[in-house]
Amino acid sequence: MTAFLKQLHILKTNAGTSTGNIWIKSKGETIVSYSPADGKEIGRITATDKASYDKVMEKAQEAFLEWRNWPAPKRGEIVRQIGEALRVNKAALGQLVSYEMGKSLQEGLGEVQEMIDICDFAVGLSRQLHGLTMHSERPGHRMYEQYHPLGIVGVISAFNFPVAVWSWNSMLAWVCGDVCVWKASEKTPLCAVACQHIVQQVFKKNSVPEGVSCIITGGREVGEWMSKDARMPLVSATGSTRMGKAVAASVAERLGRSLLELGGNNAVIVSQDADLGIAITAAVFGAVGTAGQRCTTTRRLIIHEKVYNKFKGMLVNAYAQLKIGSPMNEKNHVGPLIDKDAVRMYLDAIEKCKAEGGQFIVEGGVLKGKGYESGCYVKPCIAEVKNHYQIVQHETFAPILYIMKYKTIDEAIRMQNDVPQGLSSAIITNNLRESEKFLSHAGSDCGIANVNIGTSGAEIGGAFGGEKETGGGRESGSDAWKVYMRRQTNTINFTDKLPLAQGIKFNL
Numbered sequence: 001m002t003a004f005l006k007q008l009h010i011l012k013t014n015a016g017t018s019t020g021n022i023w024i025k026s027k028g029e030t031i032v033s034y035s036p037a038d039g040k041e042i043g044r045i046t047a048t049d050k051a052s053y054d055k056v057m058e059k060a061q062e063a064f065l066e067w068r069n070w071p072a073p074k075r076g077e078i079v080r081q082i083g084e085a086l087r088v089n090k091a092a093l094g095q096l097v098s099y100e101m102g103k104s105l106q107e108g109l110g111e112v113q114e115m116i117d118i119c120d121f122a123v124g125l126s127r128q129l130h131g132l133t134m135h136s137e138r139p140g141h142r143m144y145e146q147y148h149p150l151g152i153v154g155v156i157s158a159f160n161f162p163v164a165v166w167s168w169n170s171m172l173a174w175v176c177g178d179v180c181v182w183k184a185s186e187k188t189p190l191c192a193v194a195c196q197h198i199v200q201q202v203f204k205k206n207s208v209p210e211g212v213s214c215i216i217t218g219g220r221e222v223g224e225w226m227s228k229d230a231r232m233p234l235v236s237a238t239g240s241t242r243m244g245k246a247v248a249a250s251v252a253e254r255l256g257r258s259l260l261e262l263g264g265n266n267a268v269i270v271s272q273d274a275d276l277g278i279a280i281t282a283a284v285f286g287a288v289g290t291a292g293q294r295c296t297t298t299r300r301l302i303i304h305e306k307v308y309n310k311f312k313g314m315l316v317n318a319y320a321q322l323k324i325g326s327p328m329n330e331k332n333h334v335g336p337l338i339d340k341d342a343v344r345m346y347l348d349a350i351e352k353c354k355a356e357g358g359q360f361i362v363e364g365g366v367l368k369g370k371g372y373e374s375g376c377y378v379k380p381c382i383a384e385v386k387n388h389y390q391i392v393q394h395e396t397f398a399p400i401l402y403i404m405k406y407k408t409i410d411e412a413i414r415m416q417n418d419v420p421q422g423l424s425s426a427i428i429t430n431n432l433r434e435s436e437k438f439l440s441h442a443g444s445d446c447g448i449a450n451v452n453i454g455t456s457g458a459e460i461g462g463a464f465g466g467e468k469e470t471g472g473g474r475e476s477g478s479d480a481w482k483v484y485m486r487r488q489t490n491t492i493n494f495t496d497k498l499p500l501a502q503g504i505k506f507n508l
Helices: 002-007 050-067 072-088 090-101 105-125 164-175 189-205 220-228 241-253 276-292 308-320 340-356 409-417 432-439 480-484
Strands: 030-034 041-046 133-135 141-149 152-156 179-183 213-216 234-238 257-261 266-270 298-304 359-362 381-384 400-406 424-428 448-451 485-493
Touching: 002 090, 030 189, 041 189, 050 152, 050 179, 050 213, 050 220, 072 090, 072 105, 072 164, 072 189, 090 105, 090 189, 105 164, 152 164, 152 220, 164 179, 164 189, 164 480, 179 220, 189 213, 220 234, 220 241, 234 241, 241 257, 266 276, 266 409, 276 298, 276 308, 276 400, 276 424, 298 308, 298 409, 308 359, 308 381, 308 400, 340 359, 340 381, 340 400, 400 409, 409 432, 424 432, 432 448, 480 485
Parallel strands: 152 179, 152 234, 179 213, 234 257, 266 298, 266 424, 298 400, 381 400, 424 448
Antiparallel strands: 030 041, 133 141, 141 485, 359 381
16 A cells, blocks of 8 residues: 555655745644545644744745746646656656545546646646737827736645646646745645645756745644735635635735635436436436546435436445445445535434435445445435425535436426535436527526536536635636736837827827
């Protein structure tokens, strides 16, 4: 088990604060990382104290003044090399992600592949940070707009994607000319340390300024320092809606920018015209992948009444075949929840569902015995519910799937939209009219809407994010890069006169 830890240089580390090549001694509390796979201690990190945080910010400010002047394609070349380093370390980092977070090894390796993909995307982007030209109403004038780096970008990431979400932000921010300060989840701090070791080797070889890549560690207090820090023009935060609201309020109070990726309560509509083979694969992987701990996890199935009983039977049969166990074993479909607090929330949600009238067709529970010693393994379960149940309206980060009936496509879309969150959505149908309606302005109100695929598994080429209580942020592909830059409109007068706009006369 220690081979991949050794390769990533984190066997004996206890530092959780870094400006790149320099690891700063802090007087913060000790954070112990336990694997939910077996309950064993992996390593210990010293959290960032306020003095260390300020040292990081000072170094990041210095680095920005130099880094912003590097040509964007040259910054892109650095990111290209990071992608190559990730390829070399893919197996080791993927194993660490799986072991520290608890997701299956296939998903851990897939998360690192996502990092590699965003590096490739960012390299191409480094030659395409373009603005627009416009025609001026004044003769002899040229107008255009351009984008400039913002400065220090703060990244607050969650435990469920301990490396990929950081890479979505940092690779784009770096090619845009920004520097990054990353606060990883205190539940998966070693993944951040590993990434910093990989990046710092590339940076050192290329004489990248110290402070372009910084990591800090800790809980809520550290996140509050970031949110209130005027030196940080953008804070990108991924996590719960409760956390996002607090970050948004603090950042807005100082008129900063926030990029929020918060909760999801994602539904798949299964039409009477659905290919049920596609539907069952989409539903089951969407519901149990990462043990239900994705923001894009399928939490609700809205099934047409004509295929409801048949599809319910298919679900029960599929769940009976799930293999639950160590995420390091590729034969297992479902690994553990992140910790025992998550297990308690899972059990609490089941009780609340039953109290509101939910009927479980696949029962849940905590698994015990050999292989389950960590106490974090639970059974994926399915409950028949009504969409208006209070527990259904909330996001529970666990493998609990709620199913319900519908009669018409309009009713299904209303049910899909009738939750506070608006991240991902899908419809499984071979009916062209239904699919087009679902994607129209009268259809899904989510940031992501899919046809004949599930709610999870977004590609990096598209902008990722959602509406309503999901926060409205967009990361990764498309033109999401613009949030990491400031926009500037320029007008050049190349005549020997100064005509005023709107035909105003001002004669001296």
